[in-house]
Amino acid sequence: MPEPLLYNENDLLSRIARGEEQAFTLFVRAHWNTIFSHAIAYLKTVEKAEEVTQDIFMRLWKTREKLGSVKSLKDYLFIVARNQIYNEARKKIQQLYIPSDDLEADAAxxxxxxxxxxxxxxxxxxxxxxxxxxxxxxxxxxxxxxxxxxxxxxxxxxxxxxxxxxxxxxxxxxxxxxxxxxxxxxxxxxxxxxx
The missing domain is CATH 1.10.10.10 (Winged helix-like DNA-binding domain superfamily/Winged helix DNA-binding domain)
Structure with a gap:
């Protein structure tokens, strides 16, 4: 469950888009638990859920310039998290069915x-x-x-x-x-x- 909002969401996203690490820290703290709980629900292991959650925030930081134009943060986070979690779950399923030669190439x-x-x-x-x-x-x-x-x-x-x-x-x-x-x-x- 996200922490209560103690900031203006649009202002925070604009600050992150400009590269302010302090704003990003606040953002991560406010949304970490929500994303992590979705990840663990689908991936079933704490280690994998933490890894995927960190990857999601890393991706958000790397594409932070886009955050300034986000209209609905809730929808945007849901889509980014859903896609990342889905890809990870898909890899897990593929490991069960893909021959080992292909799996090794995919696992780089x-x-x-x-x-x-x-x-x-x-x-x-x-x-x-x-x-x-x-x-x-x-x-x-x-x-x-x-x-x-x-x-x-x-x-x-x-x-x-x-x-x-x-x-x-x-x-x-x-x-x-x-x-x-x-x-x-x-x-x-x-x-x-x-x-």
Whole structure:
């Protein structure tokens, strides 16, 4: 569910179209959960849903000049997300029926996937540096898709404690990733779902 709109949508899209990273960060945070929930509903795995969601935001950033002329952001996001998720689901189905020779040719990874995987591996290294309880809470939330309430019940702690652990984990990981990665847009996309 998107966060309540605390900004003028047309103004925000115009700022993104001009290349303002701060506006794009706000945009990602406002729409991450909606797109991710659609992706996971169709793709059925957290890892694939996160990858596709990040690809969608990367695509939006790369074609940001178009955003200034979008009339209905809701419709535009739906179409972009639907197409990307559909393509990913189609690839999954093709893997079941296409002979392995064709599959290998189709499975060549673009540079953006390689970049994403390297950044994701860096994130996993950062997660390993977290104190044990924070690591457990972060992993259950971000990789397991559990809500704060579910984590609190599973670990026998108050949901406010879960929230604090998540906030501290995300804060640490943002600093860690900024120190070890040079691509600010990948970081915006990566942490768009971690706010």
């Amino acid at each position: 990874t673009p540079d953006q996937y390689t970049e994403y995987r390297l950044t994701y591996q860096l994130l996993l290294k950062g997660v390993e540096l977290l104190p044990e309880q924070r690591k457990k809470v972060f992993t259950m939330s971000r990789f397991g898709g559990m809500s704060n309430e579910q984590i609190a019940a599973a670990l026998g702690m108050h949901k406010d404690t879960v929230y604090q652990y998540l906030a501290k984990a995300v804060s640490f990981l943002k600093v860690y990733m900024k120190e070890h990665s040079s691509d600010p847009i990948l970081l915006i996309i990566l942490f768009g779902g971690l706010s």
